[in-house]
Amino acid sequence: MLSAVLALAAILPAFVNAQGAVWSQCGGTGWTGATTCVSGATCTFSNPFYSQCLPNSNGGGGTTTPTNPPTTSSGPTTSTGPTSVSSAPSGPSQTPAAGNPYAGHNIWLTPFYAAEVAAAAANISDATTKAKALSVAKIPTFTWFDTIAKVPDLGTYLANASALGKSSGTPQIVQIIVYDLPDRDCAAAASNGEFSIANGGQANYFNYIDQLVAQIKPFPDVRVVAIIEPDSLANLVTNLSVQKCSNAQTTYLACVTYAIQQLNKLGNVYMYLDAGHAGWLGWPANLQPAATLFNSLFKNAGSPSFVRGLATNVANYNALSAATPDPITQGNSNYDEIHYINALTPLLSSSGFPPHFIVDQGRSGVQNIRQQWGDWCNVKGAGFGTRPTSNTGVTAIDAIVWAKPGGECDGTSNTSSARFDFHCGLSDADQPAPEAGTWFQEYFTTLVTKANPAL
Numbered sequence: 001m002l003s004a005v006l007a008l009a010a011i012l013p014a015f016v017n018a019q020g021a022v023w024s025q026c027g028g029t030g031w032t033g034a035t036t037c038v039s040g041a042t043c044t045f046s047n048p049f050y051s052q053c054l055p056n057s058n059g060g061g062g063t064t065t066p067t068n069p070p071t072t073s074s075g076p077t078t079s080t081g082p083t084s085v086s087s088a089p090s091g092p093s094q095t096p097a098a099g100n101p102y103a104g105h106n107i108w109l110t111p112f113y114a115a116e117v118a119a120a121a122a123n124i125s126d127a128t129t130k131a132k133a134l135s136v137a138k139i140p141t142f143t144w145f146d147t148i149a150k151v152p153d154l155g156t157y158l159a160n161a162s163a164l165g166k167s168s169g170t171p172q173i174v175q176i177i178v179y180d181l182p183d184r185d186c187a188a189a190a191s192n193g194e195f196s197i198a199n200g201g202q203a204n205y206f207n208y209i210d211q212l213v214a215q216i217k218p219f220p221d222v223r224v225v226a227i228i229e230p231d232s233l234a235n236l237v238t239n240l241s242v243q244k245c246s247n248a249q250t251t252y253l254a255c256v257t258y259a260i261q262q263l264n265k266l267g268n269v270y271m272y273l274d275a276g277h278a279g280w281l282g283w284p285a286n287l288q289p290a291a292t293l294f295n296s297l298f299k300n301a302g303s304p305s306f307v308r309g310l311a312t313n314v315a316n317y318n319a320l321s322a323a324t325p326d327p328i329t330q331g332n333s334n335y336d337e338i339h340y341i342n343a344l345t346p347l348l349s350s351s352g353f354p355p356h357f358i359v360d361q362g363r364s365g366v367q368n369i370r371q372q373w374g375d376w377c378n379v380k381g382a383g384f385g386t387r388p389t390s391n392t393g394v395t396a397i398d399a400i401v402w403a404k405p406g407g408e409c410d411g412t413s414n415t416s417s418a419r420f421d422f423h424c425g426l427s428d429a430d431q432p433a434p435e436a437g438t439w440f441q442e443y444f445t446t447l448v449t450k451a452n453p454a455l
């Protein structure tokens with residue numbers, strides 16, 4: 001016994017001093033492991049629950065990654081983004097351009113994701129896989145503004161997109177996800193956010209929206225496409241039996257309404273409200289309740305003209321059009337996104353809700369990989385899917401998009417994390433997985449090798 005203790009004492013210092021490998025965790029609430037990284041990597045703050053050893057080459061993602069936890073600001077902060085544009089842009093019209101907002105525009109590539117991909121590729125030794133991995137940096141994804149600390153990045157992005165639009169002569173789209181509701185992710189744990197309803201969450205959220213608006217205002221020449229609050233309204237359709245969701249209902253509606261009204265005033269932000277996916281709101285019993293919620297929210301918000309439609313399958317794995325139904329979809333005639341969209345569309349007409357859609361296919365390349373349709377966390381064996389395009393062949397679908405930046409994690413598999421969700425520990429969930437939103441190297445490599453169409 002004593003010798004065992006002595007042996008333990010002998011190895012303990014080495015253990016405590018051990019440095020984290022590239023991509024491993026190196027800090028966060030409750031973390032007791034290594035807090036420094038091997039040479040070539042730096043321990044970088046991601047969120048209060050997670051710091052990660054990112055390769056030094058480029059910090060693993062953007063230049064604005066804070067090294068300290070962001071504090072919630074109680075008032076608008078001074079924008080760090082540019083505040084003026086050199087040549088006067090044509091002013092935005094308060095009436096949206098008719099038709100598909102993607103038409104005639106180029107989607108600007110976010111440098112944050114490109115940096116994540118470059119850092120990841122640098123750690124892939126197989127030359128063919130590395131080249132394929134690098135090509136992902138050229139595929140546009142959305143940027144998730146999942147904390148208020150990230151909002152100033154938007155001004156920088158827009159300034160660059162504006163400059164590119166002028167130099168290339170092709171107007172640019174910057175794609176963003178508005179994602180910071182108080183009591184966020186009310187039916188799950190993995191993506192719980194920084195604001196809580198009990199602690200001034202609604203005011204904090206309004207401030208978050210005001211800051212987004214302030215960043216966008218100087219750049220009327222850039223078109224912004226925004227997905228509004230993944231999962232929030234869908235949770236209000238099916239998860240009001242979860243106390244956190246029923247408690248959040250009024251606040252979610254007030255916050256989403258505020259978001260779409262304020263962004264609508266800008267005149268260059270085209271919005272798609274998140275509408276879950278075929279395996280969620282696409283069940284026949286959920287379709288009408290979902291449509292009723294979208295219709296009433298839209299009407300009560302004053303039918304904002306820049307709400308263009310709905311976003312489906314965000315961060316999920318469903319096919320747009322499945323060759324044959326995945327067996328797990330049994331019992332739902334809407335077994336893919338196209339069936340879901342076609343079933344939902346007629347139900348939206350009563351309020352004049354615009355029946356246009358964008359569909360995430362970023363991780364939908366491989367089908368029939370889930371044990372249950374409800375499995376959403378880092379599903380094993382997923383591959384990158386159909387490339388973003390506005391040439392969808394379906395009138396109702398404005399664009400196929402990549403909304404979830406592939407390689408960013410859905411949620412941690414660490415059961416002792418405050419944000420552990422059991423879905424991330426299921427046998428069809430890839431493990432070990434870091435915290436939501438942080439880089440998951442092994443998952444990224446699989447997305448690359450299993451991409452369909454191939455990269």
Ligand code: BGC
Binds near residue numbers: 146190191
């Ligand atoms: C996470 C966010 C992250 C987003 C995109 C979500 O699941 O909660 O933090 O930004 O995915 O990766």
